[in-house]
Amino acid sequence: MSIIWTIIIGFIAGVIAKFIMPGDNEPSGFILTTILGIVGAFVATYLGQSLGWYRPGEGAGLVGAVVGAIIVLFVYGFVAGRSRRAI
Numbered sequence: 192m193s194i195i196w197t198i199i200i201g202f203i204a205g206v207i208a209k210f211i212m213p214g215d216n217e218p219s220g221f222i223l224t225t226i227l228g229i230v231g232a233f234v235a236t237y238l239g240q241s242l243g244w245y246r247p248g249e250g251a252g253l254v255g256a257v258v259g260a261i262i263v264l265f266v267y268g269f270v271a272g273r274s275r276r277a278i
């Protein structure tokens with residue numbers, strides 16, 4: 192059940208992260224925003240468990256997932272910006 196909860200929170204976090212950090216290099220569309228948020232939620236869960244903020248099996252909350260999604264969005268924009276300049 193925790194994975195399903197992480198996916199639901201991740202979707203909401205992806206939408207919030209897109210509102211906080213809009214830009215040209217970021218992915219757009221419903222599916223990519225959902226994937227962005229889910230990956231951000233998993234990143235936040237992993238980092239939180241590694242740093243001791245969350246217990247094993249405990250997922251990140253909404254704020255942690257939004258921060259994780261913003262981190263993923265920043266990295267994506269950096270990598271996508273670099274590859275577009277090379278072309």
